[in-house]
Amino acid sequence: MDHLVSPSLLAADFGNLQKEVLMLNKSQADWIHLDIMDGLFVPNISFGFPVMEFVKKASEKPLDVHLMIVDPDRFISRFHEAGASVLTVQYEACTHLHRTVTEIRRLGMKAGVALNPHTPVSLLQNILPFIDMVLIMTVNPGFGGQSFIMESYGKITELRKMIDSGAFNVLIEVDGGIDTKNAARLTAAGVNVLVAGNSVFRAPDPTDIIRKLKSLEI
Numbered sequence: 001m002d003h004l005v006s007p008s009l010l011a012a013d014f015g016n017l018q019k020e021v022l023m024l025n026k027s028q029a030d031w032i033h034l035d036i037m038d039g040l041f042v043p044n045i046s047f048g049f050p051v052m053e054f055v056k057k058a059s060e061k062p063l064d065v066h067l068m069i070v071d072p073d074r075f076i077s078r079f080h081e082a083g084a085s086v087l088t089v090q091y092e093a094c095t096h097l098h099r100t101v102t103e104i105r106r107l108g109m110k111a112g113v114a115l116n117p118h119t120p121v122s123l124l125q126n127i128l129p130f131i132d133m134v135l136i137m138t139v140n141p142g143f144g145g146q147s148f149i150m151e152s153y154g155k156i157t158e159l160r161k162m163i164d165s166g167a168f169n170v171l172i173e174v175d176g177g178i179d180t181k182n183a184a185r186l187t188a189a190g191v192n193v194l195v196a197g198n199s200v201f202r203a204p205d206p207t208d209i210i211r212k213l214k215s216l217e218i
Contacts, residue, residue: 004193005213006031006064007206008175009055010046011145011197017051020201021058027207028214031064031086033175033195035141036079038069041093042142049082056083064195066114066175068141069093073100080107088112088135088173091119101131112173116141117149121159128168133193134159139176145198148177153189160190180209184216 007029012020024032032055037046056063062085069075072089073096079087087109094100097113104111113127114135124134136155139146156172163170174186175195183194194213203209211217 003187003191003214004030004171005210006033006173006193006195007200007210008033008035008195008197010035011201013201017054018058021055023206024210025058025060027210029061029210031193032059032061033064033066033197036065036067036069037142040070041090042068044142049078052079052082052084062086064088064173064193066112066135067093068114073103076100076103077107080109084109086110086112086133088114088133090114090116090141091123092116097127098130101127105130105132114141114175115155117152121155121162124159125162128163128166128170131170133171133173134163135173135175135195136191137176138174138178141176146177148182152176153185156186156189156191163190178213180212180217183213187216 035046037044039045063083064086065084066088070093087104091113101111110132112133112135113131116137138148138152171192173193174191178194178196179199200206200209
């Protein structure tokens with residue numbers, strides 16, 4: 001499968017949000033990534049349902065929603081109603097992870113599990129048969145514009161081996177410090193989905209950066 005590009009709206013110009021979404025519609029982006037932060041699981045607050053529902057109405061792309069919140073089970077059905085196609089929860093925030101991802105799938109969404117930089121991928125061994133994607137956080141979650149953690153390559157390689165050895169149909173997504181300089185190495189390591197925020201929305205021509213991320217043109 002060709003890799004996917006999921007630009008992160010966390011880095012978008014919220015004063016011109018509709019314009020930004022329409023730009024993504026015309027680009028080669030595959031998904032639109034939305035980071036939902038509650039100020040508790042991470043030291044930042046992003047946006048909630050009203051913004052997400054607006055994006056859903058304007059978007060022609062599937063919504064790739066990452067919940068960086070405590071007790072995400074309270075809101076699974078609400079995020080489904082708001083238009084999430086992919087719903088990713090943090091491993092560290094879920095006491096009963098199997099129950100959580102089963103409910104996400106039952107509602108018709110793809111279920112993802114995200115790992116913070118300090119969390120080993122070996123902990124996912126028993127949940128891989130029940131999910132559709134693993135999101136490797138390549139920065140500490142909460143804020144955009146951070147530098148890529150180089151040790152993430154080892155986690156990605158280890159996870160790819162786990163997935164392939166079990167013949168699991170699970171995508172690997174990465175988020176944090178992704179740009180045209182490391183995209184090719186990441187996909188070579190086994191990454192299927194590239195989330196890019198600042199490298200896209202701070203560029204003079206965001207659609208060209210998205211094109212380069214898709215083509216792996218440096």
